Amino acid sequence: MGYKVAVAGATGNVGREMLDILAERGFPADEVIALASRRSVGTEVSFGDKTLKVKALENYDFSDTDICLMSAGGEVSKQWSPKIGAQGCVVIDNSSAFRYDSDVPLIVPEVNADAIAGFTKKNIIANPNCSTAQLVVALKPLHDAATIKRVVVATYQSVSGAGKDAMDELFSQTRAVFVSDPIEAKKFPKRIAFNVIPHIDVFMEDGYTKEEWKVMAETKKILDPKIKLTCTAVRVPVFVSHSEAVNVEFERPITVEEATEVLRNAPGVLVVDKREAGGYITPYEAAGEDATYVSRIREDATVENGLSFWCVSDNLRKGAALNAVQIAEVLVNRKLLKPKQKAA
Ligand SMILES: NC(=O)c1ccc[n+]([C@@H]2O[C@H](COP(=O)([O-])OP(=O)(O)OC[C@H]3O[C@@H](n4cnc5c(N)ncnc54)[C@H](OP(=O)(O)O)[C@@H]3O)[C@@H](O)[C@H]2O)c1
Numbered sequence: 001m002g003y004k005v006a007v008a009g010a011t012g013n014v015g016r017e018m019l020d021i022l023a024e025r026g027f028p029a030d031e032v033i034a035l036a037s038r039r040s041v042g043t044e045v046s047f048g049d050k051t052l053k054v055k056a057l058e059n060y061d062f063s064d065t066d067i068c069l070m071s072a073g074g075e076v077s078k079q080w081s082p083k084i085g086a087q088g089c090v091v092i093d094n095s096s097a098f099r100y101d102s103d104v105p106l107i108v109p110e111v112n113a114d115a116i117a118g119f120t121k122k123n124i125i126a127n128p129n130c131s132t133a134q135l136v137v138a139l140k141p142l143h144d145a146a147t148i149k150r151v152v153v154a155t156y157q158s159v160s161g162a163g164k165d166a167m168d169e170l171f172s173q174t175r176a177v178f179v180s181d182p183i184e185a186k187k188f189p190k191r192i193a194f195n196v197i198p199h200i201d202v203f204m205e206d207g208y209t210k211e212e213w214k215v216m217a218e219t220k221k222i223l224d225p226k227i228k229l230t231c232t233a234v235r236v237p238v239f240v241s242h243s244e245a246v247n248v249e250f251e252r253p254i255t256v257e258e259a260t261e262v263l264r265n266a267p268g269v270l271v272v273d274k275r276e277a278g279g280y281i282t283p284y285e286a287a288g289e290d291a292t293y294v295s296r297i298r299e300d301a302t303v304e305n306g307l308s309f310w311c312v313s314d315n316l317r318k319g320a321a322l323n324a325v326q327i328a329e330v331l332v333n334r335k336l337l338k339p340k341q342k343a344a
Contacts, residue, residue, distance in 0.1 A: 009072035010034035017321035023048030085123030130319025141266035147251035241283030
């Protein structure tokens, strides 16, 4: 018997991608349920060659559901994930609500799949922030090879990271510029069309933004608490895929050739690095793909044992939905979760 899987937030950017990825990868589900807010009840979403009618999360009984892929925002997760977990359904949560809870594993399967064992404490597993996921996929093999001391990262994050309304805002502002209509900014603090905004999520007391803090805290939790990391997170007028300029300082020397070889052999990473016009990956090309792409690998001679590189991945896939489905696959493949008997 296969699993019964619910996708909460199924009408959203990440939820739709989750349904696609479950179907594409042939996840062993007997039944998939699409859940969203009351506003969406009865609307239809695609699942492979089927369509599913959306049900309301608030009225759904999880007692015979095995896995809930939760992608409905932090407040909804805080309210519902503990209740769902208490009903014996494992929640894989995309929001930041439980990421820093020591009783909740924060998992990127290529990096720390073994940490998943702790999920039974709350029946909740957290998926990292989109910028963290791709970063740690690229950093892990380099850390294993030469031990990372310090990372300086600047992100170039697409608007889809802020949800479907944010994508609409980039589209409508871009149109408004061309037809000379007034520009309305609701989702972003300043105009995003033909602009970049060095501010994602709220400001913290030390001057960093919460998005930057998330990348720093999550990298430590997933990869190694000893790594020092500083981040500048920037929103750019790109629809899908986040890019990152990454500078790394290692304990031991590592050449560009060694780093390239290590990255070429790493799970989830594709190196495209030709040192010529177009010989690197841009967000447009990474959209719809599963890999974390690494390009522009070069020595940084201003520090001891320094390297810089460019890293791009589809934030809705590796940054969210794909990583969540891969976590579910770890549960299944390691036999950590048996399908419940169907309720009579
Ligand atoms: N986008 C990314 O790159 C990314 C990456 C990592 C993590 N995440 C996280 O994933 C989550 C979803 O992001 P998104 O980009 O998919 O957002 P989105 O496009 O705005 O979609 C939000 C989803 O949540 C549902 N929802 C809202 N309020 C609800 C409620 N009270 N009860 C049930 N469902 C409710 C919405 O349903 P309705 O259509 O009915 O309103 C919709 O399906 C967020 O926590 C986000 O931080 C996103």
